Amino acid sequence: MSNIQLAFTINRSHIDDSGAELSRRQQQYSLGVNDRMTVLDALEVIRRDQDTSLMYRHSCHHGSCGTCGMLINGERKLACLTQATKLETEMIELQPLRNMKVIGDLAVDPSPLFPDFPKGAAYIRRSEVNRDGRKPFELDHWERFEDCIECGLCVSSCPVTESFMGPAALAAHNREIINRRERRGELLGEVNVPRGAWPCTRALNCSRACPTGVYPAKHIAELRKKIEQDGLTPAAEPGEKRAQ
Amino acid sequence: MSKHHVVVIGGGGTGGAIIHDLRLRGIEATLVERGELTSGTTGRHHGQLHCGARYAVKDRAIARECMEETYILKRIARESLEANYGLFVALNDEDEEHVPIFIQSCVESGIPTKEVPVKHALEMEPNLNPDIRRAIMVPDGTIDAWRLPLQFFASARHNGAGIHTFTPVTGFRSSGKAITGVQVYDLKTRREFTIAADLVINATGAWAGQVTKMADVEIPITPGPGTMVAVRKRLANMVISHLHPAGDGDIIVPQRGLSIIGTTQYRTDDPDDIAVPEEDISEMYRCADMLIPTFSSQKYHAAWIAARPLAGAASTADDARNLSRDFNVVDHGEIDGREGLVSVIGGKATVLRAMAEQTVDAACVKLGITECCTTAETALLPHRAYST
Ligand SMILES: Cc1cc2nc3c(=O)[nH]c(=O)nc-3n(C[C@H](O)[C@H](O)[C@H](O)COP(=O)(O)OP(=O)(O)OC[C@H]3O[C@@H](n4cnc5c(N)ncnc54)[C@H](O)[C@@H]3O)c2cc1C
Ligand code: SF4
Ligand code: FES
Numbered sequence: 179m180s181n182i183q184l185a186f187t188i189n190r191s192h193i194d195d196s197g198a199e200l201s202r203r204q205q206q207y208s209l210g211v212n213d214r215m216t217v218l219d220a221l222e223v224i225r226r227d228q229d230t231s232l233m234y235r236h237s238c239h240h241g242s243c244g245t246c247g248m249l250i251n252g253e254r255k256l257a258c259l260t261q262a263t264k265l266e267t268e269m270i271e272l273q274p275l276r277n278m279k280v281i282g283d284l285a286v287d288p289s290p291l292f293p294d295f296p297k298g299a300a301y302i303r304r305s306e307v308n309r310d311g312r313k314p315f316e317l318d319h320w321e322r323f324e325d326c327i328e329c330g331l332c333v334s335s336c337p338v339t340e341s342f343m344g345p346a347a348l349a350a351h352n353r354e355i356i357n358r359r360e361r362r363g364e365l366l367g368e369v370n371v372p373r374g375a376w377p378c379t380r381a382l383n384c385s386r387a388c389p390t391g392v393y394p395a396k397h398i399a400e401l402r403k404k405i406e407q408d409g410l411t412p413a414a415e416p417g418e419k420r421a422q
Numbered sequence: 423m424s425k426h427h428v429v430v431i432g433g434g435g436t437g438g439a440i441i442h443d444l445r446l447r448g449i450e451a452t453l454v455e456r457g458e459l460t461s462g463t464t465g466r467h468h469g470q471l472h473c474g475a476r477y478a479v480k481d482r483a484i485a486r487e488c489m490e491e492t493y494i495l496k497r498i499a500r501e502s503l504e505a506n507y508g509l510f511v512a513l514n515d516e517d518e519e520h521v522p523i524f525i526q527s528c529v530e531s532g533i534p535t536k537e538v539p540v541k542h543a544l545e546m547e548p549n550l551n552p553d554i555r556r557a558i559m560v561p562d563g564t565i566d567a568w569r570l571p572l573q574f575f576a577s578a579r580h581n582g583a584g585i586h587t588f589t590p591v592t593g594f595r596s597s598g599k600a601i602t603g604v605q606v607y608d609l610k611t612r613r614e615f616t617i618a619a620d621l622v623i624n625a626t627g628a629w630a631g632q633v634t635k636m637a638d639v640e641i642p643i644t645p646g647p648g649t650m651v652a653v654r655k656r657l658a659n660m661v662i663s664h665l666h667p668a669g670d671g672d673i674i675v676p677q678r679g680l681s682i683i684g685t686t687q688y689r690t691d692d693p694d695d696i697a698v699p700e701e702d703i704s705e706m707y708r709c710a711d712m713l714i715p716t717f718s719s720q721k722y723h724a725a726w727i728a729a730r731p732l733a734g735a736a737s738t739a740d741d742a743r744n745l746s747r748d749f750n751v752v753d754h755g756e757i758d759g760r761e762g763l764v765s766v767i768g769g770k771a772t773v774l775r776a777m778a779e780q781t782v783d784a785a786c787v788k789l790g791i792t793e794c795c796t797t798a799e800t801a802l803l804p805h806r807a808y809s810t
Contacts, residue, residue, distance in 0.1 A: 193610050222694075231612070233609050235457075236457070236458060237458060237464075237465025240652050240680070258724065301566075322504050323678050325679065390679070
């Protein structure tokens with residue numbers, strides 16, 4: 179397997195006791211990488227061999243935990259699923275996700291993502307594999323985790339600037355309505371507010387950024403349709419109409 | 423409420439379960455982790471909820487403990503589990519010979535097994551190799567390797583625990599030979615400080631030896647790395663295991679829309695010095711195809727490696743393979759004359775709660791605290807509560 183030398187330009191910063199970001203600057207590292215290595219693999223080697231103070235978030239290394247989102251050459255990606263040589267640039271620029279608070283270097287605080295998720299939402303749904311086939315009699319159905327890994331790439335890519343629940347929380351509302359029909363009225367009420375399903379301008383950045391195929395924009399459109407179907411009065415004009 | 427303060431080093435599943443347990447017993451506790459939570463071995467494991475069947479032939483006690491912990495996790499952390507069972511399949515004559523001892527060992531370990539006709543097995547899992555000879559169902563499942571520990575951290579945090587990420591321990595504070603605290607460096611603020619402790623618990627898994635070295639004591643721990651490869655399609659609902667004496671690449675764990683084959687076993691001195699050997703990938707594909715023939719034709723998703731924290735000393739990979747999956751609580755006061763430091767080594771992600779219970783029991787004896795463990799009966803908060 180070939181080994182090529184790449185330059186990594188990484189945003190460095192740290193915070194003071196109040197959490198304010200200090201000293202944003204860029205630092206360059208050079209590293210030999212092979213075709214298999216992901217940007218996360220490269221960061222691990224850089225931190226081990228060149229700079230033990232480098233901060234980034236990671237856990238699963240296979241696109242399941244949602245911690246390693248960052249801007250890679252300006253695009254929102256999971257570092258663990260991005261093969262470094264496939265980027266086809268000799269210099270790879272790494273920056274923390276936008277729309278989120280930086281706690282140091284490439285690490286952000288993900289907490290703004292969560293307050294608008296529906297309370298008590300299921301994390302597990304019916305599996306799509308062998309859906310209606312044989313199953314053990316003890317099980318109601320085969321099950322699996324929901325696709326959303328709460329990585330925040332959709333939220334970070336969203337161009338809406340007004341107060342907005344954001345794509346991840348809205349997608350979770352629609353998924354919960356699909357999983358538990360009895361919550362439909364309650365959850366449609368939660369999203370039929372000015373900062374709910376309405377500010378979306380259908381830029382579709384979220385659906386393009388999502389690494390697990392949740393397609394949040396589709397869920398937002400479905401929520402609007404359900405609000406209409408149930409005869410509720412829209413709490414605001416759709417964002418794309420206002421933008422025209 | 424006791425006045426003692428315990429510092430836990432290491433924010434993997436074990437550290438998470440320990441700090442939760444400490445807080446439930448009313449003990450002041452602070453945890454420090456050098457990076458993000460579960461950025462060591464825990465986040466990267468294979469994701470199998472082990473009911474113990476894999477270990478039953480070799481070690482009934484470990485198997486029994488896995489089964490008990492599986493029942494407990496289903497009660498306290500249901501949302502971090504895909505509880506679809508596991509299927510052990512025999513592929514050849516040799517495997518078939520192994521079936522009776524496998525079933526008997528499971529029964530003796532309290533693990534319910536159910537043999538299903540091959541035809542039924544194929545109806546349940548249509549992607550399975552159609553040439554399987556026998557199929558036995560056991561209560562295995564899938565763990566979300568990130569969310570399960572996060573449920574412990576969330577509960578601990580809401581219960582008043584201090585949790586500091588990006589804060590590596592750089593040394594110990596002592597008074598004479600007794601440990602009185604830890605020296606840490608906060609990467610976020612780039613400041614060094616010390617945290618005083620009546621007791622320090624070292625829960626740094628494969629890094630445990632590096633940490634005890636800072637206190638000038640040695641601990642028998644062997645980091646044992648293993649590779650996993652994921653493809654981008656869910657090919658089964660159950661965890662599919664090769665029914666044979668355990669070997670490489672003999673388990674496929676489904677998770678979300680992925681199927682993950684693992685694993686291999688090496689040994690290393692430094693758990694940070696691990697990289698997937700390229701030859702592991704074709705070998706994992708070959709092994710996976712024996713269980714699910716279409717595995718290797720799916721889209722490649724990721725390959726990664728993690729280091730097991732094997733309790734015991736081993737100088738070769740074969741020696742490491744033979745180390746038990748059991749865990750030990752080591753009191754460095756008793757063994758090395760270094761009071762104030764306890765290490766927990768070995769174990770598995772499935773038994774994180776049991777590891778914590780025994781470690782905190784030992785801590786309580788040292789501190790003269792009589793509170794009992796209640797983690798088995800306490801439902802955990804959702805993982806999202808960690809950030810809200
Ligand atoms: C390939 C593989 C597959 C596995 N599959 C499974 C499975 O399917 N099911 C299962 O139940 N188990 C599985 N295991 C076992 C399981 O992953 C581990 O037993 C478990 O995750 C160990 O957790 P831990 O908290 O003890 O260690 P870790 O998760 O490694 O936690 C230790 C923490 O200490 C931190 N640390 C290190 N040094 C310092 C320092 N100086 N200061 C502060 N923090 C520090 C590290 O960053 C790390 O986060 C697998 C293991 C491997 C390697
Ligand atoms: S919807 Fe997709 S992009 Fe948004 S948080 Fe979930 S997984 Fe990430
Ligand atoms: S490390 Fe888990 S998604 Fe990248």
